Amino acid sequence: MFSAFMTNAWVIATIVAILAGVVGFFVVLRGSAFPAHAIPNGAFAGAAAANLLGLNTLLGLAVFSVLAALGIGRLGRRGRHDVVTALALVMMLALGALFLSRTTEYEPAIYSLLFGEVLGVSTTELLPVAGLAAASIAAIFVLYRPLVLSSIIPEIAEARGVRNHRMEIAFLVVLAVATATTVPVVGALLIFSLLIGPPAAARSFTDRPPLAILLSIAIALVTVWAAIASSYASNWPIGFFVGVFGAFAYGIGRTWAAWRRTRTFAPFSAR
């Protein structure tokens, strides 16, 4: 399980978990679960296009997910946000299907792009992934204060000179870069579980953002490590374990929150 060819899998999964823990916290805080689900699907189309044209997969992923993020941000200004997100999402998926239907390796390619392929990571792929992950986390760090403010109380943020719409676009772009980094590892459909499950669980335990981010990283790490170990032991796809463990973590968080609510009767601490 810790043999040489597995080392890269552990390293890359750790990077992905830290990234998802940080970015996911803001996804949960801002209630951007739907865009967080849609952008990875844009990335799927990008990977398929790169596959078809013989380009670098990471490039295709990055270009398409940033385009998806900007498209959702732009179209969302007019018209309904959730509707735009839904339509952009299926359009991207359909494009991905189209691109893949032009190649010979249709079926396995679809499967690994949607559901992940953590065991096939090569050492040369590690460096760009680590670089993009570091860039995303650095961007979140720089934007930290205005981002938290505009996520929690947008009205006050606006009054203090934070441009909420710009903040939204900036966050979507960070989300897109983070997504492009992670899709080849856990797949377009399952990066979403990692972006939602651990941070949502973390928020059930604490309301303080820095603490919640750390907790969210910790839960994401445990989820991913447990998923790799289970996947290795059972030979089942890693995506299954990520999805189920993520939901399980959320379940524990909800149970904890409910239990705490019954113990403390102070109306203001109960949420």
Place this chain on the structure above:
Amino acid sequence: MHFIFESGFFSSQPVRVALTIGGVVAFVSAVVGVFTVVRGQSFAGHTLTDVSTAGGSGAFLAGMSPLLGFVGFGIVGAGAMDLIGVQRVRGRDLATGVVLGAATGIAALFLYFDTTSRATTGATQQILFGSIFTIDPGEITVVVAFGAVSLAVIAVIYRPLLLASISPDIAAARGVPIRAVGLGFMLALAVSVGLSSLAIGSILSTALLIGPAATALRITRRVGRAVIAAIVIGVATTWVGVLLAYDSYYWSAGHNAYPVSFFVVAVIFLAYLASGLPAIGTRTPGMPSVAP
């Protein structure tokens, strides 16, 4: 005429099945979709499609018709989402997202078994992206029956649903059982999503649900008219998609037809974009108001 309708379009059995099933499915999806958009439940609708992905791949594994899996899992998923609270606005996206994540995980496992243990290629592609030309003609009866159930539920709860969707507060004040109406709607939604999953694939079925309805609601604000407009748009776009896919067989010398679901989704997406063109210049950000 041969330029638009390539030879054999109307005499081909798979095309006739595709047009029939596509028409019925688009009709049902459009009606349910209008309420989904008005209620702001696009994400819930999309989540049900991923839940039904798990169902479809599970049914495939068991050797059953994917349709039963799509609809069965969809109904269970709708119940689960109601239980963990997608009705409340606060935390709704999170609860929905968690169901979505768990469902895709299970779908990953079933699809993995489909492709490895049963040694049948094409399962992933067929479940996720659909293939309306290969549907067994015998399925038409089942599709029509499920469609009728979904429409019947909507017809029964039409007035309270409309009121609860547009202004939940007034509905509650008038004694409308909001929770029960919401649950009934989720059931109709689950059945409709199962049908569209069969037609254009489970992860693309959101297009049929949301696309025509959102386009119609941009054209008219009255829900009753929007339902009719959505039906027309949905059926027309689906048929155009089927036609283009059939014709695409003749576009290249290699006779390598493009996937039909791509065309359906692309036509729906273009229709939505086109419906927004007249509104450019008159900025109406956020949610458009709707009237009964």
